Amino acid sequence: MKSDIEIAHSVKALPITDIAKQIGLSDSQLIPYGHDKAKIDAASLKNMPRQGKLILVTSINPTPAGEGKTTVTIGLVDAINRLGKSAIGALREPSMGPVFGLKGGATGGGYAQVIPMEDINLHFTGDIHAVSAAHNLLAAVIDNHLHQGNDLKIDPDNIYWRRVLDMNDRSLRQITLGKGKVNGPERNSGFDITASSEIMAVLTLSKDLFDLKKRLNRIVVALNDQGKPVTVEDLKVAGALTAVLKDAINPNLVQSLEHSPFIIHGGPFANIAQGTNSVIATDAALKLADYAVTEAGFGSDLGGEKFMDVKIPVLGKEPDAVVVVATIKALKFHAGVALEDLHKKDIPAVKIGLQNLDRHLTAMSRYGKPVVVALNKFFDDDIEEIETVKDFVENNKKLSFEIATSFVDGFEGSLDLAKLVLAATENHRTFMPLYQADDPIEEKIQTIIEKIYGGKDFELSDRAVTDLAEIKENGWDQLPVVIAKTPNSLTDDSKIHGAPSDFTIHIRRFIPKIGAGFIVAMAGKVLMMPGLGKVPAAEKIDVDEKGQITGLS
Structure with a gap:
């Protein structure tokens, strides 16, 4: 089979104006970035009513074998459109850190991809660069304020705001700033990846440009020498930050290999932020199609939970159905099978691995919405292993199950799954939040650990105890909680796979x-x-003499 990028290059993209017309967008609502991608003028959609149903795709804990959540999402959108309905996919923008680090790309795979895959995986329309620029502008302003007399009495030992870079670079985790007599006060700091920036989270949770500016003003960058918060509003630079982000707030329109419309916007990681595409992108998909299909990063313990508890209150729309993606290889990995042996038939291991799937299905079912299991089938999966999973899902969990083969078969590999998911969206059920906003912050954490992870308790470091006291003193404890942890485990230890119980989160x-x-x-x-x-x-990515990129997958 051809590589992902070879398959992507074999399909000629339609002019992006044609894709826009498919979903009722006029030329005046489009801001083209070349022939095959464009931004949508978000302000032009503001007063348009929502007409679509929302489908969330999540998964079990990811493994080195790959689960194909994005591939399933893309195949599902293509299949729904082939069934005569209108569907738009809403995805996150890939970060160049993982693209050059581990993944090599994050635009689906095989015959279920979004294009132009090289552009989307690299600079795209510059949104992530804009977030980096805005974030680092604020960092520069903070250090300049310290250098120029520190009128706000910022405590240099209590500055939250670090710098960011859209690249994996461990050497920048801890750095010393201000070395030298004329370079400002010396202090310890470091770099985070851009996807973890609060400005990325703000961009993806804002409803419009005005909301973006309000949220930027509220950002707390540090504490002063009295332990009181110092905000962007205090530093008087929200206007400048908004100016840097004014184009980035508009979502991006692209297409799949089947020419289905996809809106790709924002890229917060699910292990350290809320892990979903922007509220604006999802809202646009809901307004422009019968079905908006979106995904949340990593497993349901991270992106799925945060979608439900952080994004939904802002979006104001619950999913009509939830799809949980699993693979035979991932189940065996969670049973302790070595990576090099995952291709071997092992029904006992599949049965053990089902405990991890069970935990995710129980977690997503707690929200009250219909849950469908999609088994992303690899070519060498054994039919008896597949039947073992199907029997567990249908007879033990009493949930819907279907195989997806869109990686190899394109839209045809997801037609049966699409029919099942569309039927599930007609099963109207009441959404049940995991916790209430006024629950104590400790109770919110305990609820997530027990109901989503299957754990027992949590413990706080001395620093966390101090942080929590400051949060309560400032009245921030009624906000949702984002637990930042490893995606590879239900615990906070990346080496513990499967479905452990009675563990403590630190x-x-x-x-x-x-x-x-x-x-x-x-x-x-x-x-x-x-x-x-x-x-x-x-090391695998290259460019030939014609400017064609290779090695992305």
Whole structure:
């Protein structure tokens, strides 16, 4: 089979104006970025009523074998459109850090891809660069304020705001600023990856440009020497930050290999932020199609939970159905099978791995909405192993199950899944939030650990205890909680797979993200700046003499 990028190059993209016309957009509502991608003027859609149903795609805990959540999402959109309905996919923008680090690309795979895949995976329309620029502008303003006399009495030891870069670079995690007599006061700081920036979270949770500016003003960058918050409003630069982001707030329109419309916008990671595309993008899809199909990053314990508890209150629309993606290989991995042996038939391992799937299905079912299981089938999956999963889902969990083969078969590989999901959206059920806004922050954390992860308890470091006291003193404890932890495990230890029980989550600190509107609880050893692997994907990426990029997958 051809590589992903070879398949992408074999399909001629339609002019983006044709894709726009499919969903009722006029030329005046489109801001073209070449022939095959464009921004949508978000303001032009503001007063348009929503007509669509919302489908959320999430998964079990990811493994090195790959789960294909984006591939399933794209295949599902293509299939729904082939069934005579109108569907738009709403996805996150890939970060160049993982593209050059581990993934090598994040635009689907095989015959279920969005194009132009090279552009989307690299600079795209510049949104992530704009977030980096705005974030680092604010960082420069903070250090300049310290240098120019520090009228706000910022405590240099209590500055939350670090710098960001859209690249995996472990050497920048800890740095010293201001070395040298004329370069400002010396202090310790560091870089995080752009996807973790609060400005990325703000951009993706804002409803419009005015809301963006309000949220930027609320960002807390530091505490002063009295322990009181210092905000962007205090620094008087929200207008400048908004100016940098004024184009980035408009969502991006592209297409799949089947020429289905996709809106790709924003890229917060689900292990350190809310992990979903922008409210504006999802809202646009709901207004322009019968069905908006979106995904949340990593497994349902991260992106799925945060979609439900952080994004939905802002979006004001619950999903009409939830799709949980699993693979045979991932189930065996969660049973302890070595990566090199995942291709071997092993029904006992599949049965053990089903415990991880069970945990995710139980977690998503708690929200009250219909849940469908999509088994992303690999070519060497054994039919008896597949039947084992199907029997568990249908007879044990009493949920709907279908195989997806869109990687190999394109839209045809998701037609049966699409029919099942569309039927599920007609099963109207009441949405049940996991917790209430006025629940104590400790109760919110405990609820997530018990009901979503299947754990027992949590413990706070001394720093986290101090952080929590500050959060309560400032009245921020009624905000949602984003637990930042490893995506590879239901616990905060990336080496523990499967479905462990009675474990404790270790929270080392809390970070208030007041502009975004949530509190981040940093658990375990999760990092805000990833590193490159021993053999980074960057080594496989090249450009030929015609300017054609190769090696992205």
